[in-house]
Amino acid sequence: RRREWMSGPWVLIFGFAFIILIGTVLLKLPWSAAPGKTITWSEALFTSTSATTVTGLVVRNTAQDFSFFGQLVILFLLQVGGVGFISFSVLLFRLIGRRITLQTRFIVQQSLGTSRVSGALDLALYVLGVTLSLEAVGALLLYLRWRSHLPEGEALWYAIFHAISSYCNAGFDLFSGTEAGVLFGFGTDWFTLLVMGVLILLGGFGITVMYDLWSYRFDRTLGLNTRLTLILALVLTVTGTAIVMIDPNLHRNLFPDLSWGKRFAVGLFTVVSARTAGLTILPLDQLSEGSQLIIMLWMFIGGAPASMAGGVSTSTVAVLLVAVLATARGHSAAVSFQRTLPNETIAKAVAIMTVSTLLVTVVTLILSLRHEGDIFTVGFEVVSAFANAGYSLDFTSKLDAVGRYLIAFTMFWGRLGPLTIVVALAQSEQPTLIRYPEEPVILG
């Protein structure tokens, strides 16, 4: 049994690294670049990492610096990265956890439907099927909306690209830096924003929550995991939108001529996209720092685990909040929806939060020592990379080569999950069998 999970993290690490390397080579091919452009190795590696980890931070413009082939490679990488990661994490590591108990195994089977899922390949095909179906519906809806204002072929290609990018929470787009305007002129179109927002939310829920929601029709129950994910998604979306909506910069400088309804649609989409799609429809650097701080925190929190979303995950935050409330009330058990959270779950949430905070802090510190620039902007970019969010205050474009490798590493670490690398490094330790007496420590 010990060998079983020992190999888990390393398989994940090497598997991901392998996909990124293939992507780097493909993107470095001469015909991946747009005519007259050249992609350097460090740019190819950065782009491949950003696509495979569904982050969306870019050092080269996707629409203008890459050829159609290059864009296809990027689309392929984010699809494989997204689907492959979910399948793998559900099956091997994340969901099942370090110690495979009968209980968690039961949950996996229950939430994915035992009869259909029996092995790794079956699971990957199942996840891929759900993914492709949802993306196809999204692409069709976007195509029908966009064909009126765009040439047929372009409308179809853009619809497919942005549906996949939305569902995979990837944040790559084909309009930034071009003259086509935000979303090809549909940047304030409620239908376009609704379709893409729903795709982002579903991708951020992950396969287990979607299955639980789907099967609610039959069993009329939602798991604790699903409840916490939905509640946190709701709370974060509502409070985040409220704070962005009171930002005077949004009304005064950005959209003075827009109706309140459209401002609301843009604000709502921006907050939904923050966790962790990163599809940018307004210039974030022109928002006030208060809004930027909220967006940064929401990126850090991210979406559900084992989904397209990154971040420490809504579940981690929910578990911590439930545990803290129990401590404050003097209860010995952390109870939520009449279910007790196991100590092991709480310990894992603490570990994820601590390791993530440390990683983001250390990387921010190193980058701010190496580069000129406001430390808040640096931190924003690092959180965006860690959470595979892809929102940017334009710091990424100023990175030197070492900075690019560091941000690429942060994206990689973030996508593997905050604990994967730590666990992989710590696992060689022999478990202790000695029991030591308890001694409490005085706390602040």
Added chain:
Amino acid sequence: RRREWMSGPWVLIFGFAFIILIGTVLLKLPWSAAPGKTITWSEALFTSTSATTVTGLVVRNTAQDFSFFGQLVILFLLQVGGVGFISFSVLLFRLIGRRITLQTRFIVQQSLGTSRVSGALDLALYVLGVTLSLEAVGALLLYLRWRSHLPEGEALWYAIFHAISSYCNAGFDLFSGTEAGVLFGFGTDWFTLLVMGVLILLGGFGITVMYDLWSYRFDRTLGLNTRLTLILALVLTVTGTAIVMIDPNLHRNLFPDLSWGKRFAVGLFTVVSARTAGLTILPLDQLSEGSQLIIMLWMFIGGAPASMAGGVSTSTVAVLLVAVLATARGHSAAVSFQRTLPNETIAKAVAIMTVSTLLVTVVTLILSLRHEGDIFTVGFEVVSAFANAGYSLDFTSKLDAVGRYLIAFTMFWGRLGPLTIVVALAQSEQPTLIRYPEEPVILG
């Protein structure tokens, strides 16, 4: 038994509020202001809160805007606030914790010396005795050093004021804004910095650690609490000093003419003072943002619990790190120095860290929405207030009245301890006797 701890937090809250109100009235007296100056009510309240919570953030210059009487009031407030808090927190709330177990009661008795400490008054007198003795020694040493360059009377008064301010980690000083220079010209004097640094460290260790160190001569053992406190103090001091020492701004702009030895002394003192004395001997706003970030994090961590220091406390950080390491290694028990940390201790550490982070974030967000200014500077100031540190990037002077009340509230909350107000508010809840089944949650 339930009544016993129920009253704890409220007694602490009202006791502190009462001292702050008395201080406010005293500082508002006409003869507390320097000739020709007037102190407003909001300035008096802010100064009284800052002194009683041993923070050291100021909206009026201590040396120039207050009379000798006003400075005496400030000195009295920080002495009472420091000593009173330690006594109270050791006795009633912090140390003993929410649930009074025989084990923790034993630790309290052991660490303070059972025979000498039997009641609240005895304890307060004991703490006061240790405090006054150490301060007297410090004041004497500073006086002997300073009398050569200062008039006798001034040297004595300055020595007393700064010895008390150092030991209480208060951060108030009588040279800022005057023409006397940093520490009256002793800003780079190793003897002065050594005396004050040791006073700061001892004050930040707290009475239990000092007692444990003192009794090491007899029993040859150090408690887990003492070991973790010392190790973290060492690690934070060394790494912090190293990072500040590589800051190019320190060498290029601030001290181009200073010897490396003196630069090291100033850098070391700045880092020691960051947790959480706040005695400022170099212009912090001229350091690079990397150094500022480290100082901000060190403030947030602070010193030992039940000491003059604030912050989430080194113990909380140590407990979290030990717990995280155990989780990463797959161990079920968090073991440190052959002692197991109780789940209750870990839960409390998580609660402290979470509540503190939330408080700092929310206050920063509100202030940044109300005031102009870089959000990092705002966050630095809020952390400084929360941790009762008193370092400032000059944002405090720009606060409007509401901002002052908010920062004063943050100092108050921070000094009471991150959990005190939460516990006071949550305690009316009836403890649940129902046991719910466990259900794990998928984490990121």
